[in-house]
Amino acid sequence: MCIILLFFLGLMGFVAMIFSLFSEDTKFYTLFVIVATSVLAIFIIWRIFIPVRARIFNRSLIAFFSLAALTVGGYEIKEAYVNSIPTVSEQDFVLDEYQPYRENTKAAKLDESSTLKLEGDLPKMDGATALYPLYAAFAQAVYPKKQYNQFDSEVMASTTPEAYKNLMDGSVDIIFAAGPSEQQLEEAKSKGVELKLTPIGREAFVFFVNASNPVKGLSMEQIQSIYEGKITNWQEVGGQNENIRAFQRPENSGSQTMLEKIMVNKKIMTPPKDDVVGGMGGIIDRTANYKNYDNAIGYSFLFFATEMVNNGNIRLLEVNGIKPEKRAIVSKEYPFAAEFYAVTAGSKNPNVPRLIEWILSEQGQSLVEKTGYTPVAATNTN
Incomplete structure (x- = not known):
């Protein structure tokens, strides 16, 4: 029994x-x-x-x-x-609202007709989530009026790692993203692909905390020490006696690549993890999305962060006493500002160079500014 x-x-x-x-x-x-x-x-x-x-x-x-x-x-x-507790994630960003030619689309529009109009051989676009509103505006100005599905059309929307993969595989002609990571450069080299990066705008890389956190800003050295794991308590940087939860983004994403660059040669500590079920294969650890705990810190690019900061739950931090504002990006006072690019990999499409030339024109750069980014033309005059 x-x-x-x-x-x-x-x-x-x-x-x-x-x-x-x-x-x-x-x-x-x-x-x-x-x-x-x-x-x-x-x-x-x-x-x-x-x-x-x-x-x-x-x-x-x-x-x-x-x-x-x-x-x-x-x-x-x-x-x-x-x-x-609110989560700040790319998945919360509603891309449909920026779809080209959609009724009441939030994609920026030109004040006059575009000087470039493409009817055939449309370059297939892809890119970072935060840059979709920008290249959707390019497509709306230059491409013929029709529906552009985000998953299978000439104007796709994925993530930085996926966009670079699609570009290197030859399934898209041009992507819009931050510069590639070392791993992505090595992958391109192993595939015999040469990445050509054309700067089309600048953007601030920002850090944010819970709105109730009394810390208003950090120095570059303090940020590096936090992500090294040397500073572990907010009290060490003028805050309350709470352990710091320093969230990170997935490897090869544009924002994680930017963090690696500002860390110079310093080793980034292991990030918080989510336990994700992998079916019968067991559990897969992945980098957790920013969770807006009172003691959390996270990062993103300015346009993306300001779209999310509207609810008032998070606050952008000053860096070295400089606020991440457009004026400080143009003047290059804000230390964490970087160019983003139109990236190509030897596409034979004859309209790719024409499109890039137009993006760098006055009309293209005006859409960069209207979308919420800083045109490269503005930074080049300083």
């Missing part, structure tokens, strides 16, 4: 563990199933082989189930609280 009961208990525990692998809370529920199954096995052995009053056994069993219920309830309450 003991063997039969333990077999069926183990079978139910195994099935429960399989289901737990498909839960967002895999670690907790997998451990919970293992512990609960083990304790129930002990109860079965105890009841069969050790003489005990039924009252004592029943009370012990009720106490165990009560403790298990409280454990699950407490965990779910904690998770509900964590999930209620």
Whole structure:
């Protein structure tokens, strides 16, 4: 009887563990199933082989189930609280609103007809999420009026790593993104692809914190020390006595590449992780999105961050006493400002150089400014 009961208990525990692998809370529920199954096995052995009053056994069993219920309830309450904290993620950015020629599109428009109009051989575009509003505006000015699906058209929208991959694979003609990472440069070299980077605008790389954080700014050295893991408490930089949660972006993303550049040769510490279920393959650790805890710090590019900062939950930090404003980007006073590019890789499309030339023209640069970025023409005059 003991063997039969333990077999069926183990079978139910195994099935429960399989289901737990498909839960967002895999670690907790997998451990919970293992512990609960083990304790129930002990109860079965105890009841069969050790003489005990039924009252004592029943009370012990009720106490165990009560403790298990409280454990699950407490965990779910904690998770509900964590999930209620706003997350700053690229996935929260609504790209559809900037789609070319969409009714009431938020994509910037020229005040007059474009001097370049393409009808055939449309260069296939892709790029960083934060730059989609810009190159969607380019397409709206130059490309013929029709629907441009973000996933399969001449104007696609992905992420920086995916855009570079598409460019190197030859599935797109031109991408709009921050400069490539060392890994992306090595990948291009291994594929025999030469990346040509044409600066088309400048943008500030910004750091932000919870709006309630009393820290208004950091020095470049303090930021480097935070992401090295040397400064771990806000009290060390004039804040409250709380540990710093320094969030990072996924590897090869434009903003993570920028962080690597400003860290110079300093080693970046291991970022916070999310546990993501990988089906039957188990758990995959990935870099967690910025979670707006009171003690969090994160980063992005100015346009993207200001789109998200509208809710008032986060605040941009000064760097070396300079606010990340357009004036400071133009004057180059703000230390973390970088060019972004139209990147090509030897496309044979004859309209690619024509499009880039137009982007660098007065009309193209006016769309850069209207979208919310700093034109390269403005920075070149300083």
